[in-house]
Amino acid sequence: MAAPSAPKKITWIIGLAAGILGIIGHYAHVDILSQYNYVLLLVGFIVLAVGTTFREI
Template sequence: MKAPSSPKKLTWILGLAAGILGIIGHYFQADILTQYNYELLLGGFIVLAIGTTFREI
């Protein structure tokens, strides 16, 4: 089994941004962020997981 690779900068920024928006939506009342906070947090985690699993992403 190969060791995980570091994600590209754009992938990391997108995953981090989605995760932060999900956390903000959970703790603060923002219409669209509060409605989709769990989806944003899950999406950010998935983007980061895919970015570390596959070398080209």
């Protein structure tokens, strides 16, 4: 198994933004964010996990 690598900056920003929007949607009542808060958190986690697994992403 290959060692994890740091994701590219854009991948990290996308994952972080999705996670933050998911957290905001959980604690504040924003219609679209509150409806998809768990999906946003999951997408953010998956983007960061894939970004650390593969070097080109």
